Amino acid sequence: MISVVIPSYNSEKTIARCLLSLKTQTLDEEYEIIVADSSHDRTPQIIRERFPEVQLIHFEKKTDPGSARNAGVKLSKGEIICFIDSDCEAAPDWLDQLVSVHRHYAYEAIGGAVENGNEQDNNVAWAGYMAEFREFLPQYPPGEREHIPTCNISYKRQVFEKLGGFNPRYYPQEDLEFNYRLRQSGGKIFFIPSAKIYHNHRSELHSFLRHQKRVGQITARMLRILPLEGSAIARSRLLATMAAPLLPAVKWWRTVHVFRRWRADVIRNHSGALFILALGLIPWGVGFLKGAWEAGDV
Template identity: 30%
Template sequence: MENNLPFVSVIIPCRNEESFISKFLDSVISQDYPKERIEILVIDGMSEDRTREIVKGYIKKYPFIKILDNLNEFTPFGLNIGVKKSKGEIIIRMDAHATYKRDYVSKCIKYLKEYNTENIGGVIKTIPSKNTLTAKTVAFSLSHFFGAGTSYFRIGSKESREVDTVFGGCYKREIFEKIGLFNEKLIRSQDIEFNKRLRKTGGKILLFPEIIAYYYPQSTLFSFFRHNFLDGIWTTYPLKFGIKIFSLRHLIPLFFVLSSIFSLILSLFFKNFFFLFLFIVFNYLFLNFLFSFFISLREKDFRYFFLMPITFFLRHFGYGLGSIFGLFKILLK
């Protein structure tokens, strides 16, 4: 029976993940999928910490784990190295900053076969990476629709559905032969662009809530802001290469920041624009504090009422500001 199961290649691009790589590898090794039908390819972007040393320690115990060099360091190069070097009929992308439920791989294979679709994914449960109030607010903001919009793999779904992208992804090898590899011009958002290409050729991406991963985001407000700022840049900057990766939910932070800035500037010359500025700010603050209040009630800790608004703001403002910066980078060059 096990010989009838497809051979699976798990590819993991990473760099400087010494804090998470052991926990990640333990979760993949613990998968209920037969070990003789799986390979784990860690594509390391020339880490400067102990990541490589830790992975090599696992390789001594588990021969189905391999480490590959990504001399270019960035994610899309690592993904493409993984795809090219992999042997599996099925390729599953994973993230070293996450852990995976024991049946993650087997569920992916089950649904990929059952629905005969091009890409399968699940939901992520966002877990604080540290036991601090700040780390918890970051996790809450990424799993709440006020922070994540209609990104179903983040906010969850009660039923399976067709979506525009998923976390990671489980692909048949033939998909890469049909539409090509990940775009190496895109330091970030290469997965979104790949999935847009997949859908343009008639492919489908299905999300199943039974497929579960646990994601550990940034633990400080500064690192959280920086992450969102960089994500924002790579929402708009791909336009330089003639690539449109964004959907409406990606542009809402951009509209929020632009409308706030321009209405404030114009209010210096036309007083009516000051009322528009107040309208934008008041409505944003109302929603921000309202959702923060509900979170504080849910967690039975009123401190979240004061910290969540800051975290939500850093999420929205960082992403929006990054999107503006991405457009400026195009114009300046």
């Protein structure tokens, strides 16, 4: 048995496409779909009316994704737990790709690539894709990774339960913290680019800018906790203040460099997204500085 767990909050615009993509998987073995939802819109109604076979957990209050995923895993029966988000759609062979690697190799976690699921002419969405998923492009070769986000990752159940699931204290990067603990325990994460999902991004500029500020703040918070690249800057108010004006430019250049090498078509066809990305990295830098200053030097 394979389990697919989806956290959801106010997903009425995307949940049907997500579930339809999961219902039509090519996997030739039994799998279940569980949605852990805390919506106040029509999401629960859509699931009950159009997808009665889906197991629905509904929370009355807004629930963070990590806690929702934990609740879904607790209800699930599969020996392999696959995660996808409610604003994503899975390629038809998504489960087949993940499960096949799990069956043949001893990796504790296996995840895949992320494509842009928005309309192709929306430069705001392309900027969001470039900002968040440059490390998970389908063009990358397979190999071990330090982290793969929970919109496209799977775990062996015994490993997930042994580590105690996601810690909601680290929301919204509880997946980054969990994968760090997994690697610290000796576990390995494998990236398979052929296991693809399509992620729908923010398509309005004001929403994108607001989200980038929040991402920058959360990035600094997590770097103060985990010894990853950039931790020394995030842990020092002085270094963060000195670096803050430069970090957006560095991040922009790194992102453009990656896409020039691996997805040159995006650079050619969506040059406007490069400007929007640069614009979005300004509030990202402000958020990073705010996150670094929140609790003083470490």
